[in-house]
Amino acid sequence: MTFRTVYHTATSLDGFLATPDHKLDWLLSRHADPDGPLGLNHFTANAGAIAMGASTYQWVIDNDPGPWAFDIPTWVFTHREFPSFDDGRDIRFTTGPVDAVHKEMAEAAAGKDLWIMGGGELVGQFADHGLLDEIIVSIAPVTLGAGAPLLPRRLELKTEEVAHNGDFACVRYSVVPEAAASSS
Ligand SMILES: NC(=O)c1ccc[n+]([C@@H]2O[C@H](COP(=O)([O-])OP(=O)(O)OC[C@H]3O[C@@H](n4cnc5c(N)ncnc54)[C@H](OP(=O)(O)O)[C@@H]3O)[C@@H](O)[C@H]2O)c1
DSSP, rough: OOEEEEEEEEEEEEEEEEEEOOOOHHHHHHHTTTTTTTTTHHHHTTTTEEEHHHHHHHHHHHOOOOOOOOSSOOEEEEESSSOOOOOOOEEEEEOOHHOOOHHHHHHHHTTTTEEEEOHHHHHHHHHHTOOEEEEEEEEOOOSSSSSSESSOOOOEEEEEEEEEEEEEEEEEEOOOOOOHHHHH
């Protein structure tokens, strides 16, 4: 099986990844079984590289001062200067372009899946290049009214799998390639 490029995330019902001030209390206060249906552990077991934007990385720095949570090469898209780490974590800062970085990620992942962690605009940049295969989303039972957008693009999707995990409704979608979407 070939590798997939996947946006695996959680969202509020009204399509936000975080509050306007980048808080995730509405998410972290809720229960999900990481080994349950469409749970994170099934996905991370076969993920070989991560990409994220600067705000997401800032959240990781602010909230996860210990060893890197996911021990795989990670690309951080940013124009900012972040402090470096000396604990062996493989973090590569980049300004893109996303198609070149996607190639580097695929080489590093050696056949494993690529995890585009977010935010939504960065995921959109991969989708703009036809480089997004799947979206796996856990929908929290909350609306936020405003915040960081889930995915500010129009994409055609096919529903592949639906599950109930703890407090969340979880859906796995495949991205319909643009040519197929525009011919139907
Ligand atoms: N609910 C969840 O499961 C989940 C998942 C992921 C993230 N989050 C949260 O959602 C929020 C996302 O924040 P966000 O919408 O601001 O998105 P983000 O992607 O985390 O950060 C956006 C920033 O990344 C940098 N960036 C993006 N694309 C770039 C490119 N091609 N080249 C260089 N730099 C680039 C830019 O910052 P600079 O130019 O300033 O460097 C941009 O302002 C965060 O609070 C995060 O913690 C939640």
